[in-house]
Amino acid sequence: MDMTKVQARSGKHNLADLEAMREGFDWEEVKKDFSWYKTGKVNAAYEAIDRHAENPDKKNQVALLYSAPEREESVTFEQLSKQSNQTANIFKKYGIQKGDRVFLFMPRSPEFYANFFGILKVGAIAGPLFEAFMEQAVRDRLEDSEATMLITTPELLGRVPVDELPHLQQIVLVGAEELPEDDYIDFDTEIKEASDEFDIEWVDREDGMLIHYTSGSTGKPKGVYHVHNAMIQHYATGKWVIDFKEDDVYWCTADPGWVTGTSYGIFAPWLNGVTNVIRGGRFTPESWYETLDKFNVTIWYTAPTALRKFVSAGDELVKQYDLSSLRHVLSVGEPLNPEVITWALRVFDLRIHDTWWMTETGAMLIVNLPSMEIRPGSMGRPIPGVEAAIVDNEGNELPPNQMGNLAIKKGWPSMMRAIWKNPGKYESYFINGWYVSGDSAYMDEDGYFWFQGRLDDVINTSGERVGPFEVESKLIEHEAVAEAGVIGKPDPERGEIIKAFITLNPGYEASDSLLEEIRQFVKTGLSAHAAPREIEIKDSIPKTRSGKIMRRLLKSWELGLPTGDTSTLEE
Ligand code: ATP
Numbered sequence: 001m002d003m004t005k006v007q008a009r010s011g012k013h014n015l016a017d018l019e020a021m022r023e024g025f026d027w028e029e030v031k032k033d034f035s036w037y038k039t040g041k042v043n044a045a046y047e048a049i050d051r052h053a054e055n056p057d058k059k060n061q062v063a064l065l066y067s068a069p070e071r072e073e074s075v076t077f078e079q080l081s082k083q084s085n086q087t088a089n090i091f092k093k094y095g096i097q098k099g100d101r102v103f104l105f106m107p108r109s110p111e112f113y114a115n116f117f118g119i120l121k122v123g124a125i126a127g128p129l130f131e132a133f134m135e136q137a138v139r140d141r142l143e144d145s146e147a148t149m150l151i152t153t154p155e156l157l158g159r160v161p162v163d164e165l166p167h168l169q170q171i172v173l174v175g176a177e178e179l180p181e182d183d184y185i186d187f188d189t190e191i192k193e194a195s196d197e198f199d200i201e202w203v204d205r206e207d208g209m210l211i212h213y214t215s216g217s218t219g220k221p222k223g224v225y226h227v228h229n230a231m232i233q234h235y236a237t238g239k240w241v242i243d244f245k246e247d248d249v250y251w252c253t254a255d256p257g258w259v260t261g262t263s264y265g266i267f268a269p270w271l272n273g274v275t276n277v278i279r280g281g282r283f284t285p286e287s288w289y290e291t292l293d294k295f296n297v298t299i300w301y302t303a304p305t306a307l308r309k310f311v312s313a314g315d316e317l318v319k320q321y322d323l324s325s326l327r328h329v330l331s332v333g334e335p336l337n338p339e340v341i342t343w344a345l346r347v348f349d350l351r352i353h354d355t356w357w358m359t360e361t362g363a364m365l366i367v368n369l370p371s372m373e374i375r376p377g378s379m380g381r382p383i384p385g386v387e388a389a390i391v392d393n394e395g396n397e398l399p400p401n402q403m404g405n406l407a408i409k410k411g412w413p414s415m416m417r418a419i420w421k422n423p424g425k426y427e428s429y430f431i432n433g434w435y436v437s438g439d440s441a442y443m444d445e446d447g448y449f450w451f452q453g454r455l456d457d458v459i460n461t462s463g464e465r466v467g468p469f470e471v472e473s474k475l476i477e478h479e480a481v482a483e484a485g486v487i488g489k490p491d492p493e494r495g496e497i498i499k500a501f502i503t504l505n506p507g508y509e510a511s512d513s514l515l516e517e518i519r520q521f522v523k524t525g526l527s528a529h530a531a532p533r534e535i536e537i538k539d540s541i542p543k544t545r546s547g548k549i550m551r552r553l554l555k556s557w558e559l560g561l562p563t564g565d566t567s568t569l570e571e
C-alpha cells in the first residue's frame with residue numbers, strides 16, 4: 001500500500017468539494033444557518049438544544065445516549081431542553097447572573113449536561129473541571145476564575161477546599177443521600193420543584209460562554225476564555241470535518257473537562273442535531289469496542305493515546321466486535337502516528353482523519369477533510385476561512401519545508417477572547433497579526449502541515465533539528481514498543497543527544513540486545529542522526545489527564561530539575 005497518499009475512498013462520506021469553497025470563502029454564509037441570523041437573539045444553548053426541541057420533527061430524537069457501568073439512559077432534545085430550563089431556574093433562584101462563573105466538578109452524566117446548558121441559559125460562564133482532579137488542581141482553577149457557584153457530587157466534595165475559597169458562595173450537590181450541612185443546595189430536591197419553562201437570557205455573540213483550563217503539558221494551565229460566537233466554527237467544522245448527517249450516531253471520547261469534550265462533545269454534534277453518545281467509566285480497549293458495537297456508532301472522534309492502546313491490544317480483539325456501522329474516524333490532541341493509520345486501514349478499512357487545534361483556538365483549524373488525500377504523519381490543511389503559515393520569531397512567513405512556528409492569521413470565529421485575568425499572556429500569543437501556537441511544524445509544497453513537536457521539545461543534535469514526534473512514531477513501529485517519549489538531553493559535544501523512554505508490549509523482555517535492535521530500527525528506518533543514543537524502558541510514560549505525553553517531565557526527571565506544575569498529571 002502506498003502510505004504516502006491515502007485517497008478518500010469511502011462511499012459513505014459526503015465528499016462535498018470543500019476545496020472549491022476556499023475560494024472567496026466568507027463566514028457570513030455559515031451564519032445564515034443559525035436562528036439568531038434572523039431573530040437577532042443569541043444563545044448557544046438555544047441553538048444547540050431548544051431550537052431542535054421546538055421542531056416537531058426533531059424534538060423526540062435522542063440527543064444524549066448515556067452509558068456508564070451502572071446506568072444507561074437516553075435523553076431527547078425536548079427532555080434536555082426542559083431539564084436545562086429547570087437547572088436554569090435553580091441558578092436564577094440562587095442569584096446567578098450574566099457573566100458569573102459557575103463551575104462543574106462532576107462525572108459525565110445526564111445531569112452534567114442539563115446543568116451545563118442551564119448555566120448558559122442564565123447567561124453565566126461555565127467552567128467544567130475534569131472529575132479526576134485532586135485538591136490543588138481544583139483550588140487553583142476556582143481561585144483563578146473566582147467562581148461563585150460550584151456544582152459537584154458528595155464523592156468529589158472532599159477535594160474542594162470549601163472554606164478557603166472566598167469567592168465561592170454556593171455549592172450545589174448532585175446525588176446527595178443526605179446533605180452535610182444546610183448551606184449546600186440539594187440538586188435532587190430543587191430539580192423536582194423547578195419549573196421546566198424558562199425565559200432564556202439572550203446575550204451578545206461576544207459574551208462569555210466558557211472558561212477552559214489548558215492541559216498543562218508545557219507548564220501551568222491557562223484559563224482560556226471563550227464566547228458564544230465560537231458556535232459558528234463548532235457548527236461548521238462539525239458539518240465539514242466530522243461530516244455530520246442527521247441520522248449519525250456520534251461518539252466523542254473526550255471528557256468535557258477538556259476543550260474537545262465541549263467543542264466536539266457538546267456543541268458540534270448538537271448544533272448539527274446529531275445523536276451523541278456519552279460514556280462514563282474507565283477506558284479499556286474492550287469496553288470502548290463494546291460501546292462502538294452496542295450503539296452502532298457511525299462517527300468516532302478520539303485521541304492518539306487511546307488509538308495506540310488499541311494497536312497494542314492486537315488485531316484478534318477487534319475481530320470480536322461488529323464495528324461495521326463505523327463510517328468515519330477522527331483524532332486530536334497529539335500527533336497521529338502513521339503506524340496507527342496503517343492499523344486502522346487494516347482493521348476498520350477506514351482512514352483516521354487527524355485534526356489539529358488547541359484550547360486557545362476553540363475549534364479545529366488544520367484538518368483532514370473527508371474529501372482530502374491523507375498523508376500519514378501530516379495534520380492536514382487549514383479549514384476554509386482559516387489561513388495558516390510557518391513563521392519565524394518575528395512573524396515573517398517561511399518558505400515550504402522549513403521548520404518554524406505554526407501560526408494562524410488572527411480572527412477566526414472560535415478564537416479565545418482572553419486568558420482569564422492575564423492580558424499580558426494573551427497578548428504574547430500574537431506577533432505581527434499572527435496567532436503563534438507554540439507548536440513547531442513545517443508546511444510542504446502542497447500546503448500540508450507536518451507537526452514536529454512543542455517548540456520547547458525540538459531537539460538540536462549535532463547541528464540538526466529533530467522533532468521528537470517522528471522519532472516516537474518510528475519507535476512504536478517496532479513490534480516490541482508500545483509507547484515512546486523522546487527528549488533532548490544536554491551533551492557537551494553534540495549540543496543535545498536524543499534520549500527515548502519506551503514501554504514494551506506484552507510478551508517482550510528488556511535486554512541490551514533488544515534495545516540495540518530498536519536503536520538500529522530507527523537508524524535504518526528514519527536516519528542515523530535521529531536514532532536515540534540512549535533508550536530507557538519504563539513501566540509507563542507520564543501523561544496529562546487529557547492523554548498527552550509530558551516530555552517536560554521526562555526531561556526534568558532525567559536532569560534532576562524541579563518538575564513544575566503537575567496538577568494535570570495522570571496517576
Ligand atoms: P498547555 O498549553 O497547558 O501546555 P496543552 O497545549 O497540551 O497544554 P491543549 O490546548 O489541550 O493543551 O492542547 C493543545 C496542543 O495539543 C497543541 O498545541 C499541540 O501541541 C497538541 N495537539 C493537538 N492536536 C494535535 C495534532 N493533531 N497533532 C499534533 N499535536 C496536536
Ligand code: MG
Binds near residue numbers: 214
Ligand atoms: Mg498549549
